Amino acid sequence: MRRAALRLCTLSKGLLAPSRGLTQESQNPENVFHIREVRDKLREIVGASTNWRDHVKAMEERKLLHSFLAKSQKGLPPRTMKDSYIEVFLPLGSQPELREKYLTVQNTVRFGRILEDLDSLGVLICYMHNKIHSAKMSPLSIVTALVDKIDMCKKNLSPEQDIKFSGHVSWVGKTSMEVKMHMFQLHGNDFSPVLDATFVMVARDSENKGPAFVNPLILESPEEEELFQQGELNKGRRVAFSSTSLLKMAPTAEERTTIHEMFLNTLDPKTISFRSRVLPANSVWMENSKLKSLDICHPQERNIFNRIFGGFLMRKAYELGWATACNFGGRPFIVAVDDIMFQKPVEVGSLLFLSAQVCFTQGNYIQVRVHSEVASLQDKEHMTTNVFHFTFMSEKEVPLVFPRTYGESMLYLDGQRHFKSMSAPVTLKRNYVVEP
DSSP, X not given: OOOOOBOSSOOOHHHHHHHHHHHHHOOOGGGEEXXXXXXXXXXXXHTOOSXXXXXXXXXXXXXXXXXXXXXXXXXXXXXXXXXXXXXXXXXXXXXXXXXXXXXXXXXOXXXXXXXXXXHHHHHHHHHHHTOOTTOSSOSOEEEEEEEEEEEEOOOOOOTTSOEEEEEEEEEEOSSEEEEEEEEEEEETTEEEEEEEEEEEEEEEOTTSSSBOOOOOEEOOSHHHXXXXXXXXXXXXXXXXXXXXXXXXXXXXXXXXXXXXXXXXXXXXXXXXXXXXXXXXXXXXXXXXXXXXXXXXXXXXXXXXXXBBOHHHHHHHHHHHHHHHHHHHHSSEEEEEEEEEEOOSOOBTTOEEEEEEEEEEEETTEEEEEEEEEEEOTTXXXXXXXXXXXXXXXXXXXXXXXXXXXXXXXXXXXXXXXXXXXXXXXXXXXXXXXXXX
């Protein structure tokens, strides 16, 4: 899978041009929201209650929406990319009361909060694409399936300047949709690009028990056709990436050589033994680079379908990953996020176990893998829900990390694969301040 890399506003022409065109033509006030309105709008669309005690009743009422579900995609009217285009404003500058939620102790913007906002925005965009004008509530349950990539420009994220999000559906299958989102921050009189994100969402029936069809997409320009084709390529890339997973296939010959050379570099030259291992200079055993956390999943963190909000999971994983990188190599900066697969929903009341580990380093870069699993209070069986991949960068060169076991060697190679798929190397600027 292609890796999202942090780079100085090198977003492709084919990616930004359609969105700018949509921005210029989108004057519909129904498609412009304040950040506080996004979650309220989502609750309105699905009929979710703001009170936890009423959630069972609200979900029972959604059963009545089954009759609005299409029997096939052919029975649904096609939509354009403009139909799903929305803008969301986060006025940190003009409404200072919003800042505290997004503020770090270093007076920078919390990237974990931005991940939460992107997750909510992606869901709302898909509901706009599948809007039924004759019905107040949607029969679809739309959830995040994958964070494919997040590309970041090297821009200073100030907690004292307004932020704008925009996005639209860029590709559709039968039951899934790809969403392109952009984030901008006000600099002077203009909004400058900050990041580009690609999420994959899936539609399920009104009770969130099975797949549901989504509206087809009409392409109206060469730029939109390019976006759609990129969505097809992304889908193929994900399939290819999955098929070569180290959980399914052995490492390549080059990767096997890498692991064997690392093993030889850790053998004690004073003994002739495979068991006697010593660390080279400026190195750390992988097993000593871990941090763990435990959270109780309270109702406050639920989404509109009364499962734990995916944005909350991303924020907690990112913050633990940032702390792990900080503990390993000094103050880190986020460089890339990709390949966040939501394998299993997290139920309210679950215990959320997060385990972060440095799995690859090179120069100033720190590759962190965060494994998420849950256990219910009743059976205490642990089940994996997500695996998160973050690339951080330190202001100074960091130690090398060495695996000791075969399992750790596979983690190392997996981290190396994610790191190598970055589009371009990063030159760190001191004014770049995106933190947890």
